[in-house]
Amino acid sequence: xxxxxxxxxxxxxxxxxxxxxxxxxxxxxxxxxxxxxxxxxxxxxxxxxxxxxxxxxxxxxxxxxxxxxxxxxxxxxxxxxxxxxxxxxxxxxxxxxxxxxxxxxxxxxxxxxxxxxxxxxxxxxxxxxxxxxxxxxxxxxxxxxxxxxxxxxxxxxxxxxxxxxxxxxxxxxxxxxxxxxxxxxxxxxxxxxxxxxxxxxxxxxxxxxxxxxxxxxxxxxxxxxxxxxxxxxxxxxxxxxxxxxxxxxxxxxxxxxxxxxxxxxxxxxxxxxxxxxxxxxxxxxxxxxxxxxxxxxxxxxxxxxxxxxxxxxxxxxxxxxxxxxxxxxxx
Amino acid sequence: xxxxxxxxxxxxxxxxxxxxxxxxxxxxxxxxxxxxxxxxxxxxxxxxxxxxxxxxxxxxxxxxxxxxxxxxxxxxxxxxxxxxxxxxxxxxxxxxxxxxxxxxxxxxxxxxxxxxxxxxxxxxxxxxxxxxxxxxxxxxxxxxxxxxxxxxxxxxxxxxxxxxxxxxxxxxxxxxxxxxxxxxxxxxxxxxxxxxxxxxxxxxxxxxxxxxxxxxxxxxxxxxxxxxxxxxxxxxxxxxxxxxxxxxxxxxxxxxxxxxxxxxxxxxxxxxxxxxxxxxxxxxxxxxxxxxxxxxxxxxxxxxxxxxxxxxxxxxxxxxxxxxxxxxxxxxxxxxxxxxxxxxxxxxxxxxxxxxxxxxxxxxxxxxxxxxxxxxxxxxxxxxxxxxxxxxxxxxxxxxxxxxxxxxxxxxxxxxxxxxxxxxxxxxxxxxxxxxxxxxxxxxxxxxxxxxxxxxxxxxxxxxxxxxxxxxxxxxxxxxxxxxxxxxxxxxxxxxxxxxxxxxxxxxxxxxxxxxxxxxxxxxxxxxxxxxxxxxxxxxxxxxx
Ligand code: HEM
Numbered sequence: 001x002x003x004x005x006x007x008x009x010x011x012x013x014x015x016x017x018x019x020x021x022x023x024x025x026x027x028x029x030x031x032x033x034x035x036x037x038x039x040x041x042x043x044x045x046x047x048x049x050x051x052x053x054x055x056x057x058x059x060x061x062x063x064x065x066x067x068x069x070x071x072x073x074x075x076x077x078x079x080x081x082x083x084x085x086x087x088x089x090x091x092x093x094x095x096x097x098x099x100x101x102x103x104x105x106x107x108x109x110x111x112x113x114x115x116x117x118x119x120x121x122x123x124x125x126x127x128x129x130x131x132x133x134x135x136x137x138x139x140x141x142x143x144x145x146x147x148x149x150x151x152x153x154x155x156x157x158x159x160x161x162x163x164x165x166x167x168x169x170x171x172x173x174x175x176x177x178x179x180x181x182x183x184x185x186x187x188x189x190x191x192x193x194x195x196x197x198x199x200x201x202x203x204x205x206x207x208x209x210x211x212x213x214x215x216x217x218x219x220x221x222x223x224x225x226x227x228x229x230x231x232x233x234x235x236x237x238x239x240x241x242x243x244x245x246x247x248x249x250x251x252x253x254x255x256x257x258x259x260x261x262x263x264x265x266x267x268x269x270x271x272x273x274x275x276x277x278x279x280x281x282x283x284x285x286x287x288x289x290x291x292x293x294x295x296x297x298x299x300x301x302x303x304x305x306x307x308x309x310x311x312x313x314x315x316x317x318x319x320x321x322x323x324x325x326x327x328x329x330x331x
Numbered sequence: 332x333x334x335x336x337x338x339x340x341x342x343x344x345x346x347x348x349x350x351x352x353x354x355x356x357x358x359x360x361x362x363x364x365x366x367x368x369x370x371x372x373x374x375x376x377x378x379x380x381x382x383x384x385x386x387x388x389x390x391x392x393x394x395x396x397x398x399x400x401x402x403x404x405x406x407x408x409x410x411x412x413x414x415x416x417x418x419x420x421x422x423x424x425x426x427x428x429x430x431x432x433x434x435x436x437x438x439x440x441x442x443x444x445x446x447x448x449x450x451x452x453x454x455x456x457x458x459x460x461x462x463x464x465x466x467x468x469x470x471x472x473x474x475x476x477x478x479x480x481x482x483x484x485x486x487x488x489x490x491x492x493x494x495x496x497x498x499x500x501x502x503x504x505x506x507x508x509x510x511x512x513x514x515x516x517x518x519x520x521x522x523x524x525x526x527x528x529x530x531x532x533x534x535x536x537x538x539x540x541x542x543x544x545x546x547x548x549x550x551x552x553x554x555x556x557x558x559x560x561x562x563x564x565x566x567x568x569x570x571x572x573x574x575x576x577x578x579x580x581x582x583x584x585x586x587x588x589x590x591x592x593x594x595x596x597x598x599x600x601x602x603x604x605x606x607x608x609x610x611x612x613x614x615x616x617x618x619x620x621x622x623x624x625x626x627x628x629x630x631x632x633x634x635x636x637x638x639x640x641x642x643x644x645x646x647x648x649x650x651x652x653x654x655x656x657x658x659x660x661x662x663x664x665x666x667x668x669x670x671x672x673x674x675x676x677x678x679x680x681x682x683x684x685x686x687x688x689x690x691x692x693x694x695x696x697x698x699x700x701x702x703x704x705x706x707x708x709x710x711x712x713x714x715x716x717x718x719x720x721x722x723x724x725x726x727x728x729x730x731x732x733x734x735x736x737x738x739x740x741x742x743x744x745x746x747x748x749x750x751x752x753x754x755x756x757x758x759x760x761x762x763x764x765x766x767x768x769x770x771x772x773x774x775x776x777x778x779x780x781x782x783x784x785x786x787x788x789x790x791x792x793x794x795x796x797x798x799x800x801x802x803x804x805x806x807x808x809x810x811x812x813x814x815x816x817x818x819x820x821x822x823x824x825x826x827x828x829x830x831x832x833x834x835x836x837x838x839x840x841x842x843x844x845x846x847x848x849x850x851x852x853x854x855x856x857x858x859x860x861x862x863x864x865x866x867x868x869x870x871x872x873x874x875x876x
Binding site: 161162164172174235238239242243245246249250253256257258260261262263264265266267268269270271274275277278281282284285287288289291292293294295303310318 | 367368370371374375377378381382384385389391392419420538547594596601604629630631632639641643789791793796799800803804806807810811814815842843845
C-alpha cells in the first residue's frame with residue numbers, strides 16, 4: 001500500500017526546491033560576473049599577502065583573492081551569500097522530498113529512475129554544502145546547482161513514476177546498501193565532473209592569458225578571474241575522484257553480492273553490470289594515468305570525463321533501452 | 332627532483348634500447364608489456380571491449396534473442412557472430428585483452444613487491460644537506476642540549492607522544508646520523524596498492540575456478556512435486572569442464588505451495604508488476620536425512636553444501652484430463668506453460684501419446700485473466716488468476732517423428748494435422764476450470780480440472796565465489812589504503828645556538844600531499860613542546876629564525 005498524499009507532498013517539495021535552486025543559480029551567476037571588478041579592487045592588498053604566504057612554499061602562490069581558502073577574510077559577496085543560503089534551503093527541501101517519498105512507499109526511495117534522480121540530486125547538494133562549510137566553494141555553486149536543476153526537471157517530468165512497492169528481486173538489504181552507495185558515489189563523480197570541466201576551461205584560459213592577455217574577451221577574463229588556478233582545480237577534482245572511486249568499487253562488490261542472492265550468479269554480464277564495470281575500469285584508468293609518467297594531468301582528466309560519460313550512459317541509456325535483468329526504471 | 336627517489340613504480344624512462352638477439356628482444360617486449368603505459372592502454376581496451384556485450388544480445392543470457400537478431404539481420408548478423416559479438420565475454424579477443432592485462436599485472440606486481448619489501452626494511456635515506464630546499468620546511472629555537480632535543484624529536488617521530496589536532500601522531504621509521512634524523516612513514520600506501528593489484532589477480536583466479544568446477548541446472552517444478560539433485564532431474568544442466576557429474580550432493584526439494592502477489596493498486600506500467608514470490612518447501616540433504624520445512628524467496632536461496640537453490644521464475648500448470656470416447660482416462664497431468672509477457676499469457680502443449688489410433692496434441696495458450704484482443708486473439712490482462720482459461724488448438728498424427736527430442740512446450744506439427752470444426756475452420760477450444768470439451772469425431776474429451784503453479788528453480792554451484800568475495804574485499808581495503816595514506820619523509824637536524832638549540836625540519840611526500848605542510852608544523856610544535864619551550868605563535872612553514 002502506498003500513501004498518495006505523502007507522495008504528492010514529496011513532489012511539491014521538489015517543485016519548491018527547483019524554484020529555490022533557480023534563484024540560487026541566478027545569484028551564483030551574478031556573483032561570478034562580478035569577479036573581475038573584485039580583483040581590481042582587491043589587487044594591491046593581495047600582492048602583499050601572497051608575498052607573505054608564498055614564501056618558502058613551492059606551491060603556486062595564490063593569484064587572486066577571490067578563491068582564497070581562508071575564511072578569515074570576509075569579502076562582500078552578497079549575491080554569493082544569498083546563493084549559498086538558497087542552496088542549503090534547496091538541499092533541505094530535497095531531503096524532505098526524499099524522506100516523504102520514502103515514507104509514502106515504506107521503503108528507501110531507491111526503486112526507480114525518478115527516485116534515483118531525486119536522491120542523487122539530494123546527495124550532490126548535501127556533499128556540496130558539506131564541503132563548502134570547510135572550503136570556499138562559491139565559484140563552484142553555479143556548476144553544481146545548474147546540473148541539479150536540470151536533473152530534477154528531467155526527474156519530475158520524463159522519469160516520473162507513481163509511488164509503488166518494489167519488485168521482489170529488489171527487496172533486499174543489499175538494495176539499500178548497493179544503491180545508496182552507488183547514488184552517493186555518482187553524486188561525487190558529478191561534482192568531480194564539474195570541477196574537471198572547469199579545470200580544462202581554466203587551463204585553456206590561463207594559456208591564453210599567458211600568451212596574450214590583451215586579446216582576451218571580457219567574458220573570458222571574467223571566467224578566468226572567477227575560477228581558482230588550474231592546478232588547484234585539478235587537485236580538487238582528483239581528491240573527489242579518489243573518494244568516489246573506492247565507493248564505486250564497493251558499489252560493484254555489493255551489486256555482485258546482491259546479484260548472487262537474487263539471481264544465483266554474482267556476475268553475468270547483464271548490460272547494467274557491463275556498464276558498472278566499464279565505469280569502474282575507465283576511472284581506474286584515470287587514476288592509473290595520473291601515476292603514469294608521460295601522461296599529463298590534462299589527458300588523464302579526459303579519461304575522467306569519459307568515465308562520467310559512461311555513468312550517463314549507464315543511467316539514461318541502459319536503464320531505458322537495453323534489455324536485461326535490471327529493467328527497473330519503472331518507465 | 333628528490334621526489335622520484337621515492338618511487339618504486341617501474342621507471343619508464345629507463346626502458347633501454349633493445350639489444351640485439353632474442354633474449355634482448357624478449358626482455359624488451361616484457362618491459363613493454365609490464366609498463367604502466369601498456370597497462371593503461373589495456374585497461375581502456377578492456378572497457379571498450381566490454382561495451383558490445385551490452386548492445387548486442389548475448390547467447391549466455393538469452394540465446395533466443397540472438398537467434399531472433401540473426402534472422403532479422405541476414406547480412407551483418409553472421410559477420411558479427413564470427414567476430415564473437417554474441418559471445419563477447421567468452422570470445423578470444425576479449426580473453427586476449429584480460430589475459431594480457433593480468434600477465435602485465437603479475438609482471439608488475441612481483442618486482443614491485445620485491446622492491447617494496449626491501450624498501451620497508453631499509454634505513455630511511457640520509458637527509459639532504461639543505462632542509463630548506465624541501466617542499467615543506469621550518470625552523471625553531473628551543474631550550475636544551477642538541478642531544479636532548481634530538482631524543483625528543485625521535486620520540487615524537489616514533490609516535491610516542493601526542494601532537495597536532497589529531498592526537499597521536501603516526502609512526503615513522505627513524506634513522507639517526509650524527510645530529511640529524513631521517514624518518515619515513517606511509518609504507519602502507521604501497522602495501523595497499525600491491526594488495527589491491529594482487530587481489531585483482533585473486534578475483535580472476537576465483538572466476539576461473541567457478542567456470543571450471545561450477546555447474547548450474549534449471550528445473551521447472553509444479554507445486555506438489557519434488558526433485559532430487561541428479562543430472563536426469565534437470566530440464567537443462569550446464570557443468571564446467573572439470574565437474575564430477577556423478578558426485579552431485581544428493582539433496583531433494585519438494586515445493587508444496589507457491590504464494591505470489593502482483594501490484595493491484597498502482598496504475599500505469601506498475602500495474603501487475605510482481606510484488607512477492609514465496610515457495611514453501613520441504614527439503615532433505617540426502618535421501619535418509621530428516622525433512623525440513625523451509626521457505627524459498629527471490630532474495631533468499633536455499634543452500635546445500637555449497638549448492639544454492641534459487642527461485643527465479645514461476646508460472647501456471649493447468650491440470651488437464653484427456654479421456655477417450657469410452658471415458659477411459661488417457662492422461663491426467665499438470666502441464667507447465669511458459670509465460671510470454673508480463674501478464675503471463677503462457678504457451679504450452681499437452682501431448683497424449685497413448686491416444687489411438689492417432690496420437691493427440693493440444694497446443695495453445697493458458698491465460699490467467701482471459702480476454703480476447705482484437706488483433707492478438709486470446710490474451711491476459713493481469714498476471715494473477717482473475718479469469719483463468721485455456722485456449723487450445725487440437726492436432727492429431729505422430730507426436731515424435733523419428734523419435735527426435737523436442738521442447739515440451741511446443742508441438743512439432745510436421746507429421747500432424749489440425750482438427751477442424753463443422754464449418755471447416757481450425758477447431759479452437761476455450762476451457763475454464765471445471766469445463767470439459769468434447770472432441771469431434773468420437774475422439775473423446777478434454778477437461779481443465781484445476782490450475783496449479785510452478786516454481787522455476789535454478790540450482791548453482793560455484794566453488795570460486797567465496798574466493799572472489801575475499802579477493803574483492805581485499806582489493807577494496809588495499810585501494811582505500813593506497814588512496815588515503817600518504818608516503819612521507821621527514822628530516823630533522825639540530826645545531827647548538829649558544830645555550831639553546833635550533834631545530835630544522837623538512838618534509839617530502841610522494842605525489843600530491845596537501846596535508847604535508849600542516850604535518851610539518853605539527854611535528855615542529857610537538858618537538859618544541861616536548862623540549863619544554865614556548866612555541867611562539869609564528870605559524871606557517873616559512874623560516875622563523
Ligand atoms: C586490472 C588491471 C589494473 C587495475 C584495475 C589497476 C588499477 C589501479 C588503480 C585504481 C590505481 C590507483 C591507486 C593509486 O592511485 O594509488 C593503480 C595504481 C597503480 N598501478 Fe594499477 N591497475 C591495474 C594494472 C596495473 C598494472 C598491469 C601495473 C603495472 C604495470 C600497475 C601499476 C600500478 C602502479 C605502479 C600504481 C601506483 C601508482 C602510484 O600511486 O604511484 N597496475 N592501479
